[in-house]
Amino acid sequence: MSGLHVYNTRKRKKELFEPLEAGKVKMYVCGVTVYDYCHLGHARCYVAFDIIHRYLEHLGYRVTYVQNITDLDDKLINRARESDGEKDIKTRVAELAARFTAAYFEDMDRLNILRADLYPTATGNIPRMREIIAGLLEKGVAYRRGGDVYFQVSAFPGYGELSGKNPDDLRAGARVEVDGRKKNPLDFALWKEAAPGEPSWPSPWGEGRPGWHIECSAMSTNLLGATFDIHGGGQDLIFPHHENERAQSMAFTGKPFARYWLHNGFVTINREKMSKSLGNVFNLRDIFKKYKPRVVRFFLLSQHYRSPVDYSGEALDEAGRALFRLDNCYGLARLAGEEIFSLPPDPGVMAGFEEAMNDDFNTAAALAGVYRVVEEFYKNYRKPELPSGLPARLSAVKKICAVLGVDLVDPIHEPAPAGEISDYSALADRLIGGDTLTEDNLRALVSCRELARQNRDWELSDRIRDYLGAKGVSLMDRKGAPTAAVYYPEQLDGE
DSSP states (O other), rough: OOOOOOTTTTTTTEOOOOOSTTTTTEEEEEEEOSSSBHHHHHHHHHHHHHHHHHHHHHHHHHHEEEOOOOOOOOOHHHHHSSSSSSSHHHHHHHHHOOOOOOOOHHHHHTOOOOOOBOOBBBBGGGGHHHHHHHHHHHHHHHEEEEEEEEEEEOOOOOTTTTTTTTHHHHHHHOOOOOOSSSSSSSSSEEEEEEOOOOBOOOOOTEEEEEHHHHHHHHHHHHHHHHEEEEEEEGGGGIIIIIHHOOOOOHHHHHOEEEEEEEEEEOEEEEEOOOGGTTTTTOOOHHHHHHHOOHHHHHHTTTTTTTSSSEOOOHHHHHHHHHHHHHHHHHHHHHHOGGGGGGSSHHHHHHHHHHEEEEEEHHHHHHHHHHHHHHHHHHHHHHHHOOOOTTHHHHHHHHHHHHTOOOOOOOOEEOOOOOOOSSHHHHHHHHHHHHHHOOOOHHHHHHHHHHHHHHOOOOOHHHHHHHHHHHOEOOOOOOOOTTEEEEGGGGSOOOE
16 A cells, blocks of 8 residues: 555564555554653653554554553552552552553643554453453463463463564573462463452452453453554563563464564663663653653654664754754745645655655654755745745645644744833843743833844844843844744743
8 A cells, every 4th residue: 555664573674564454554552551650761652653653644544543551550559559548459559540641641742642542441451351361271371370370381382483582591591480380480470369458350260460461462452353453662562571462362362463563762861771770761741841842752753763762951952953943944934925835745755755654664764855855945045936846845844744743833923013112222121131031021122122223222132132042032133024033932931
């Protein structure tokens, strides 16, 4: 349908993407464990798969996108235990999960991430998990140890195929289990016997709760079928989570599981993997205090989704400058004629974009084509007319940015006159000496500067420009037209 090639982790190579059903794509991506606020690693994953989602829809596919919510986990239980109150542990876990699920959606919305079609929860799918576990026991690929149930890795011949790991090597390097109840150190829990002070559910094997890996098998196969098109997540999930998930799913259904496995690269800090053990995890809400969410998104998509992305203030600043250059191009082009962006996008530019994206969603190469058009515009925008074909190429840039989830913002504003000013010098001094810069104050200062320029008061004119520059507002002086202010509206203080 499209010539799209994707890197399939299981095959360790790029393959032509051919969905099971023509025109439709079923995609499952491992979601968050909702015990805390989201960090940059979460943004890396969900921006990557949002772009994949958007691009598949751009190609004309009807995408069914499922992303789970892990609302039952050791970290959740431990944190819930720390909370005050007399409520039972199951209620406290549920309330904590609800709180951080809401926070997750707030953060993803700010990153302009489209909602998935379905967000199943672990606790909402326990009956399906029990069904799969019972089936695995019946097939002889799982076994009981008291109230625990384990998957028997040796009973699944394809174990290790996804991660490229040899089970014999894994066994040799595995620690001996302290309780000695497993047949093999690689065997993993499907059901855990209830422990004191933990939430539990009834089962044929006694009160308990499911293991981590079984939840994704239950939700994906229940909502997308035994075999579906794309399974995604971060590279850290390849082993053991996705390896175990694949083994138990295929052992239960007897059918192929996900056809294409896609994994995004790590976030690094000074080239070290971001991890809580190193203390270098950056909370998204803290990052958003300094950088606009759209700048964070642009920073993440500027790298290929499988590559590691190194986080630093300098990298975010650079992304902010690049995004502003795109926005400013958009604003200047609108001054040249708003109809530019209603033109059909240039086919050649769009073909170049699709060629890049069809190579395993190569956003870095796609943006290179965007930058070429933007540079062409900056070389020509002061001319009486834009070169033939450039308006259609600019229209293509806006279309491409929309597909990438980057909605361009016009930063160029022509402030309305601030009214009659009897003493512009005194007003300017008062506003410059103030602590806030509101829209009204900005309009007044631009008007004061116009009056200062008319009266050849260059010292005051420069002082106003410098003050606004320090606030992130630049001024655009134009022949035969009033000065325009260049800024993002959210830079200014509220009224």
